[in-house]
Amino acid sequence: MQTDTYVVHIVDDEEPVRRSLGFLLSVMGFNVRVHDSATSFLAAAPGAGNACLVTDLGMPDMNGVELLERLNEMGAMMPSIVVTGRGDVPMAVAAMRAGAIDFIEKPFEDDVLVDAIKRAASSFDGTAKEDDDTSALLSRLEQLSEREREVLSGLVGGLSNKTIAYDLDINPRTVEIHRANVMSKMQAKSLPELIRMAIAMDLPDERG
Missing domain, CATH: 1.10.10.10 (Winged helix-like DNA-binding domain superfamily/Winged helix DNA-binding domain)
Structure with missing residues (x-):
């Protein structure tokens, strides 16, 4: 799996978070695009191509679950990871039912996010493991x-x-x-x- 064959889109309304995650993933060899809102990301989503999404759950214009639901409606769904500092069971269930492949609670170790992104991206090169039947x-x-x-x-x-x-x-x-x-x-x-x-x-x- 090569990290330069797809783009990781980071959606978070907090600039320090976007900057730190963008730097981390860039250093790890990922192509990264940052967006300050779900609305700005949606404008680019139809032409995203091979991409995966890392989105914060709680944002003022549209939360992470609503963003995934909107992507589904647009037919532009992509492997997605929801990150939150206020994780609980209802949020996890809603995110997974909306199509998220992972739900990560803050604070988290860097390798937790990196591993989740690699699992998401592996769907592009056919190396993803099949789910249990x-x-x-x-x-x-x-x-x-x-x-x-x-x-x-x-x-x-x-x-x-x-x-x-x-x-x-x-x-x-x-x-x-x-x-x-x-x-x-x-x-x-x-x-x-x-x-x-x-x-x-x-x-x-x-x-x-």
């Missing part, structure tokens, strides 16, 4: 207990541990244990990965 995921799903499935359903619905605990009338700490078991049995390394699995299996959330 649905039959394998369903096999893992069968290993979950009834309560673990209920917790998974709540997570897919974008609910917090506290809300899931209230709905199931159990202790929040118990939800944390069930959530850890779900992650382990589904072989998910992160919440975004678990959400991707749920979307691949077309699992309904707790709201149906």
Whole structure:
């Protein structure tokens, strides 16, 4: 995978963030374009070509999830990574359902972002690994207990541990244990990965 065959678009309303990320990725050999708003990026999106997007979640004109939804409407969707300092379960679910391939919470190590961009860009040269097929995921799903499935359903619905605990009338700490078991049995390394699995299996959330 060659970093000079595609462009990384950075969308963030904070100039220091754009400058620091742009410098980091340029030093790593990436072609970088920075945009101070989702609106300015959308103006260039149709002609972006081989590109991936790194967007902040909370921006004044249009948040990161709304940006991904707009790209979908335009038919200009590209591999996208959502970055936020206020990450939580509902935000992660919304971002993944809007098409994000990764959801990264600030502060993060440089290599976390670089690795995510490389995974996104690998789709351009055919080196991306195929996701686990649905039959394998369903096999893992069968290993979950009834309560673990209920917790998974709540997570897919974008609910917090506290809300899931209230709905199931159990202790929040118990939800944390069930959530850890779900992650382990589904072989998910992160919440975004678990959400991707749920979307691949077309699992309904707790709201149906």
